[in-house]
Amino acid sequence: MNEPDSPSARTDTRYERGLAILGEMSGARGAAIVDALADIAPDLGRFVVEWAYADIFDRPGLDLQERELATVGALAALGDTASQLTFHIDAALRVGVTPVEIVEALVHLVPFMGFPRVLNAIRVARAVFADHGVTVDPVVMDDDRDRYERGAENLVRIDGQHGLDVVDSLKDISPDLARYIVEFSFGDIYHRPWLSPQRKQLVTVAALTAFGDTAPQLAVHIGAALNVGLSPAQVVETLTQVTAYAGFPRVLNAIRTAREVFEKRNLSVEP
């Protein structure tokens, strides 16, 4: 019998709990990844189970769908992650994220990291969908309103005055870049209705964190996350989720940015 207070029993418990969560999210795939590490790096498999799954995926504050969306965003941003994206797009489907939400999460990232990262991830998503026998009813935006006008509305609603400041600050040097932010990022992309504003911000914050060198944009989009109804604790959970996929340095830098945003709004993190 394991005694719950001894360290070794606690370790066993973490491993078993992690393996159960991993199984729930990935079927046999998760155990296969752990087994495949047994030949040269068995402890690495154990760390995946204990730290990524028992410690992080099992945390409260975000549900498994939200954690998978954040993970997919971080992996897409990181690049050179096709096999991990395969695993986590599969897991996202298993925990109930819809194919359309996965596609929309990736489309949402175009303004933040350009087409290549997104097109690579879409290619992975297509293969995983086929593997699941999922047929996607592709969604197509049909909105005749002026792109600038609807973009400006979205910009103010999501980013508030801060978004307008960014756009205005570009007018002396690159008015067209300012226009593209309004028309494309907010008129075309943010305008899409198939992923909730909260989930869009989750994915954005996770992806910007993993991408690196994005502190000013993280400040804007952590603010936007709060604006659309995420709590400070949910923002911190999103960052915590990214730790397993992009490491502590990226996340600690993002935490510093989050703290500044919370302090300006007199918010504290209460889980």
Added chain:
Amino acid sequence: MNEPDSPSARTDTRYERGLAILGEMSGARGAAIVDALADIAPDLGRFVVEWAYADIFDRPGLDLQERELATVGALAALGDTASQLTFHIDAALRVGVTPVEIVEALVHLVPFMGFPRVLNAIRVARAVFADHGVTVDPVVMDDDRDRYERGAENLVRIDGQHGLDVVDSLKDISPDLARYIVEFSFGDIYHRPWLSPQRKQLVTVAALTAFGDTAPQLAVHIGAALNVGLSPAQVVETLTQVTAYAGFPRVLNAIRTAREVFEKRNLSVEP
């Protein structure tokens, strides 16, 4: 009949114009990429056409050759972009960039991002050249002058006093690193005559922007771009081009750096 002033007609026009430019640059490849997205992400294909091609590639200020060189530089820097590099090295050839210029643009990037990114891109270039049936007459540098001496001359001509300051600032901590910058970056690499100084700076600015975490070096090389004859508007166009490949955050950070460089020189951006 479409009425030219209605938003939907304007949207059609952007799509048709984008598709025409994409076709001019890529033959059937471009349409194939758009078609391949129809199953799960049709709007993503539309955004490629409308935003990347109708909005960005069709802009004045840089010609298609310059835009493709900037794009190739950004993609090489980003990494995990073999399929996009295949597409854009092919497009670069179609719009008239020579194979030697493409190779030289990549060789030029070694000091900025090391051998791996460049060797990966060279492998892609070789495959595209073979696909085009292009035979490259490989160019080989033959210059007996002392590498340090010719490097120092190039450094002063291109970067001005700022370049010397960077080199001097290293002498207390790493004099050899300073020497490599002079001998290798400027004596070996910048010394090569097969890509114009303006195009070298275009590629450098695009690549540094996409690479990320390069603000001090971007300041030096935006300055160098001005020194070799690019206008502020051309620098901003180069950054605008990168948006489609590395996203707004990288580009907005680079715009901030560009503004500081322009202000120090009392330059304004006049298209």
Added chain:
Amino acid sequence: MNEPDSPSARTDTRYERGLAILGEMSGARGAAIVDALADIAPDLGRFVVEWAYADIFDRPGLDLQERELATVGALAALGDTASQLTFHIDAALRVGVTPVEIVEALVHLVPFMGFPRVLNAIRVARAVFADHGVTVDPVVMDDDRDRYERGAENLVRIDGQHGLDVVDSLKDISPDLARYIVEFSFGDIYHRPWLSPQRKQLVTVAALTAFGDTAPQLAVHIGAALNVGLSPAQVVETLTQVTAYAGFPRVLNAIRTAREVFEKRNLSVEP
């Protein structure tokens, strides 16, 4: 007869010396890479030989094992470097780094860049080990002490007060992230005994430099490198080694951080 003082003789000497070192480290593989570039970019092959091998790998201050460990760390961090990792894990084995050290160097990087980069590199390592006919006796940590307790001990020993400050600064916003740093990064990972503390810091500093946007973490880990017995000159050598794999901008930024750390400790770089 070459006259040793003429520039052309000196160039020949660099090439021959570089080729000899490359051969020592890679057998026929190195020459094959150089030959493969002869068709479109012969000078690029020459630069690999002359700059990466004759100038950098041949430097004093770090031995070839340490240089290969730093290189493997930088390549793993950079991503999209499977072919370069294949080459340098092979070279690491040839110069005497043990398979277990290679695996441990990669496992050590999980907290710094997450699982995906490490799992990709482990896959490459497995293939190289198989190619060498090397059988790895996988090492498994077995330590019943409380993870937090042993982690806190390691943290103080390696990072000193600075490590505790980082952990404390997280307590208001993310106490669990602070706990994971202690339990996982220092209790699980740093606690592993199969790679020396000096080599761990070499790999960490090289990887953080190549990863980018890690200035605060580089400051901590350059400090830790000094704490475990590396000299300032060895830290600078590690950064110099990274230049060939991630370019000058990343390294110049890291040099700036290193200078600040050295100055705070009143250390100068004496080779």
